[in-house]
Amino acid sequence: xxxxxxxxxxxxxxxxxxxxxxxxxxxxxxxxxxxxxxxxxxxxxxxxxxxxxxxxxxxxxxxxxxxxxxxxxxxxxxxxxxxxxxxxxxxxxxxxxxxxxxxxxxxxxxxxxxxxxxxxxxxxxxxxxxxxxxxxxxxxxxxxxxxxxxxxxxxxxxxxxxxxxxxxxxxxxxxxxxxxxxxxxxxxxxxxxxxxxxxxxxxxxxxxxxxxxxxxxxxxxxxxxxxxxxxxxxxxxxxxxxxxxxxxxxxxxxxxxxxxxxxxxxxxxxxxxxxxxxxxxxxxxxxxxxxxxxxxxxxxxxxxxxxxxxxxxxxxxxxxxxxxxxxxxxxxxxxxxxxxxxxxxxxxxxxxxxxxxxxxxxxxxxxxxxxxxxxxxxxxxxxxxxxxxxxxxxxxxxxxxxxxxxxxxxxxxxxxxxxxxxxxxxxxxxxxxxxxxxxxxxxxxxxxxxxxxxxxxxxxxxxxxxxxxxxxxxxxxxxxxxxxxxxxxxxxxxxxxxxxxxxxxxxxxxxxxxxxxxxxxxxxxxxxxxxxxxxxxxxxxxxxxxxxxxxxxxxxxxxxxxxxxxxxxxxxxxxxxxxxxxxxxxxxxxxxxxxxxxxxxx
Amino acid sequence: xxxxxxxxxxxxxxxxxxxxxxxxxxxxxxxxxxxxxxxxxxxxxxxxxxxxxxxxxxxxxxxxxxxxxxxxxxxxxxxxxxxxxxxxxxxxxxxxxxxxxxxxxxxxxxxxxxxxxxxxxxxxxxxxxxxxxxxxxxxxxxxxxxxxxxxxxxxxxxxxxxxxxxxxxxxxxxxxxxxxxxxxxxxxxxxxxxxxxxxxxxxxxxxxxx
Numbered sequence: 001x002x003x004x005x006x007x008x009x010x011x012x013x014x015x016x017x018x019x020x021x022x023x024x025x026x027x028x029x030x031x032x033x034x035x036x037x038x039x040x041x042x043x044x045x046x047x048x049x050x051x052x053x054x055x056x057x058x059x060x061x062x063x064x065x066x067x068x069x070x071x072x073x074x075x076x077x078x079x080x081x082x083x084x085x086x087x088x089x090x091x092x093x094x095x096x097x098x099x100x101x102x103x104x105x106x107x108x109x110x111x112x113x114x115x116x117x118x119x120x121x122x123x124x125x126x127x128x129x130x131x132x133x134x135x136x137x138x139x140x141x142x143x144x145x146x147x148x149x150x151x152x153x154x155x156x157x158x159x160x161x162x163x164x165x166x167x168x169x170x171x172x173x174x175x176x177x178x179x180x181x182x183x184x185x186x187x188x189x190x191x192x193x194x195x196x197x198x199x200x201x202x203x204x205x206x207x208x209x210x211x212x213x214x215x216x217x218x219x220x221x222x223x224x225x226x227x228x229x230x231x232x233x234x235x236x237x238x239x240x241x242x243x244x245x246x247x248x249x250x251x252x253x254x255x256x257x258x259x260x261x262x263x264x265x266x267x268x269x270x271x272x273x274x275x276x277x278x279x280x281x282x283x284x285x286x287x288x289x290x291x292x293x294x295x296x297x298x299x300x301x302x303x304x305x306x307x308x309x310x311x312x313x314x315x316x317x318x319x320x321x322x323x324x325x326x327x328x329x330x331x332x333x334x335x336x337x338x339x340x341x342x343x344x345x346x347x348x349x350x351x352x353x354x355x356x357x358x359x360x361x362x363x364x365x366x367x368x369x370x371x372x373x374x375x376x377x378x379x380x381x382x383x384x385x386x387x388x389x390x391x392x393x394x395x396x397x398x399x400x401x402x403x404x405x406x407x408x409x410x411x412x413x414x415x416x417x418x419x420x421x422x423x424x425x426x427x428x429x430x431x432x433x434x435x436x437x438x439x440x441x442x443x444x445x446x447x448x449x450x451x452x453x454x455x456x457x458x459x460x461x462x463x464x465x466x467x468x469x470x471x472x473x474x475x476x477x478x479x480x481x482x483x484x485x486x487x488x489x490x491x492x493x494x495x496x497x498x499x500x501x502x503x504x505x506x507x508x509x510x511x512x513x514x515x516x517x518x519x520x521x522x523x524x525x526x527x528x529x530x531x532x533x534x535x536x537x538x539x540x541x542x543x544x545x546x547x548x549x550x551x552x553x554x555x556x557x558x559x560x561x562x563x564x565x566x567x568x569x570x571x572x573x574x575x576x577x578x579x580x581x582x583x584x585x586x587x588x589x590x591x592x593x594x595x596x597x598x599x600x601x602x
Numbered sequence: 603x604x605x606x607x608x609x610x611x612x613x614x615x616x617x618x619x620x621x622x623x624x625x626x627x628x629x630x631x632x633x634x635x636x637x638x639x640x641x642x643x644x645x646x647x648x649x650x651x652x653x654x655x656x657x658x659x660x661x662x663x664x665x666x667x668x669x670x671x672x673x674x675x676x677x678x679x680x681x682x683x684x685x686x687x688x689x690x691x692x693x694x695x696x697x698x699x700x701x702x703x704x705x706x707x708x709x710x711x712x713x714x715x716x717x718x719x720x721x722x723x724x725x726x727x728x729x730x731x732x733x734x735x736x737x738x739x740x741x742x743x744x745x746x747x748x749x750x751x752x753x754x755x756x757x758x759x760x761x762x763x764x765x766x767x768x769x770x771x772x773x774x775x776x777x778x779x780x781x782x783x784x785x786x787x788x789x790x791x792x793x794x795x796x797x798x799x800x801x802x803x804x805x806x807x808x809x810x811x812x
Contacts, residue, residue: 230750230751230752231751233752234750234751234752237751237752289752292700292750292752293699293700293701293752294699294700294701294702294727441659441662441666442660442662443659443660468656468658486657487657490660493660493662592705592708596662596665596705597662597665599660599661599662600662
């Protein structure tokens with residue numbers, strides 16, 4: 001192994017096993033342009049070796065670099081180091097970075113989508129000395145040697161091109177999928193898809209600029225077959241065409257998202273889909289039956305590329321859909337994506353914990369380069385489901401609650417309250433606890449047990465019904481109330497206990513104390529807001545200072561977008577999926593006892 | 603308040619220390635262990651069960667109560683053995699094959715114990731064969747728990763395994779768990795269905811008396 005000093009910044013990289021410079025730099029996080037895939041045919045990954053011993057130039061380099069070789073210029077893909085060396089990288093060889101807002105710290109990632117536009121001029125002279133017109137195009141594009149050309153493009157080449165004119169080629173990975181006169185086609189688009197059990201999010205991205213051009217989210221149409229993944233899996237078990245129905249349902253949701261986004265779907269050349277493992281199976285039309293029983297082993301885990309026409313999805317005929325890899329039966333591609341958004345592909349100097357809180361709660365703990373992940377069943381309370389007046393965080397949802405002499409609320413969109421969302425549930429439960437209206441066991445007090453210190457307004461809000469006591473959070477103009485029931489509190493206890501037990505078990509597995517956590521990243525469906533003091537009061541998260549806690553929103557969709565605009569990030573996601581250690585917490589003998597204990601409020 | 607009422611109250615409120623003191627006090631007063639069990643401990647657990655059924659109590663309260671019950675039981679058990687006390691019956695309980703959900707099954711086990719049954723806890727992911735073996739080992743009732751619709755079919759498999767082993771008539775089968783229904787219980791030929799832990803104990807008591 002040799003040390004590489006990388007100029008101009010002077011950072012140090014270690015050479016990889018075969019000492020190839022392109023790959024060594026990539027591991028170091030310095031990504032060079034290499035549209036040919038490191039074959040030595042495009043001449044883009046030019047570097048200058050300033051010190052150290054390297055291999056002799058290859059025939060490809062002699063052809064492409066000529067006299068520049070004498071000055072020390074080389075192609076990184078063709079160069080292997082034989083001693084410690086210093087290499088200088090011109091800005092033109094680097095893949096440009098693009099800045100992506102993540103909800104947490106923005107990330108600078110190499111902008112290198114799998115879908116690329118390249119121009120070429122159709123020249124008669126270049127048609128001699130090649131075996132075929134297809135080979136000629138590949139040569140004109142400086143593309144990778146294994147470039148495959150889709151049949152419709154081949155047909156186009158046979159008759160459609162004029163000598164001397166410039167054309168734009170659209171390439172997806174190693175496939176040339178379209179050729180059009182220069183500037184005739186709109187920028188290629190990509191779609192990041194986050195397939196949640198409850199909600200589907202589609203974000204359309206311009207693959208020339210890296211900018212998001214539209215986002216739509218809506219209820220997963222699979223919901224009519226049951227609200228949780230087990231119900232969906234069971235539908236496949238019990239109905240003859242269950243799997244097909246579920247696949248059709250999610251595809252129609254994606255279609256609706258695309259229609260709402262207002263873009264021309266024929267310009268979409270690639271989609272990157274993430275979701276929990278069951279959602280990924282259903283999307284791919286793979287029976288998820290093995291996920292419904294111990295030991296919850298998924299059928300597939302690795303990332304795959306599928307032609308969009310196979311589903312079908314409403315994109316360009318040539319489009320490809322990349323299904324991101326997952327980690328385990330209940331730690332899916334959405335978690336891998338969230339990890340990318342949170343920067344888990346890089347070593348972290350300290351300890352950090354990512355909690356993606358949905359119906360299933362995924363937790364990922366990182367110390368240095370070491371990463372451990374698990375999942376726990378939180379139930380849908382924090383997504384507002386299965387509560388008397390629960391709803392997703394959208395217009396009309398109560399998202400903040402403060403209880404003092406009266407009960408103050410904030411409503412998404414500022415209109416009349418029509419229900420309560422996850423962050424509101426966290427608030428109201430913690431505030432009721434603080435006011436002594438909920439006991440340590442989670443019981444809503446009634447009658448004589450109601451603390452006398454409470455104001456008349458608050459006392460009036462504690463009402464008894466034939467279904468037990470309720471607390472009225474808001475009174476609507478139409479006379480209806482938005483309230484929480486005893487059963488709602490119980491659902492919240494289940495949810496917070498699941499999250500907390502998962503966190504404690506994961507910390508325990510790495511022998512880390514809660515006080516050692518430098519950063520707690522909370523992702524999920526709480527809307528735009530989570531009161532961390534109230535989350536702590538519930539015991540949902542351990543006692544961690546506010547400045548260490550960041551709410552990062554929907555990290556999965558951000559990660560899917562990163563994989564869409566950066567092949568490098570996609571590769572890192574693949575690496576992460578293989579490297580992360582998975583702990584099956586529910587199988588640990590102590591889990592159930594801890595879970596039950598954690599339902600209490602301290 | 604009498605000692606046994608005190609015991610029942612401390613079980614209901616989950617005060618383990620008070621439960622131990624009341625148990626020891628009652629025995630010291632010369633109350634027969636069987637009476638302490640029935641009128642103190644079981645009476646207390648019955649109230650816990652009712653409140654659980656009415657959603658007044660939730661998993662944590664039942665667990666705290668059960669902890670107090672266990673401490674009291676530890677003192678009573680040697681005395682019960684000495685006084686030749688016969689448990690109401692023996693129940694083999696387990697979460698069915700493919701399922702690892704433990705909490706509901708444990709609650710039922712506690713309620714059954716609180717109703718005077720001897721418990722054989724087979725744990726989670728219990729195969730039909732293991733249930734068959736438990737019957738051969740003397741269980742008069744088997745109690746099957748499943749929390750997933752995807753693992754419910756293992757209940758049917760277990761009943762069929764009992765039929766195949768020719769011992770179906772020696773045992774009563776009760777089933778329960780969130781997705782389980784009375785209709786399903788009838789469909790697979792179970793003897794009883796418990797919509798909650800307290801009802802499960804009541805049904806077991808009825809079945810054993812029948």
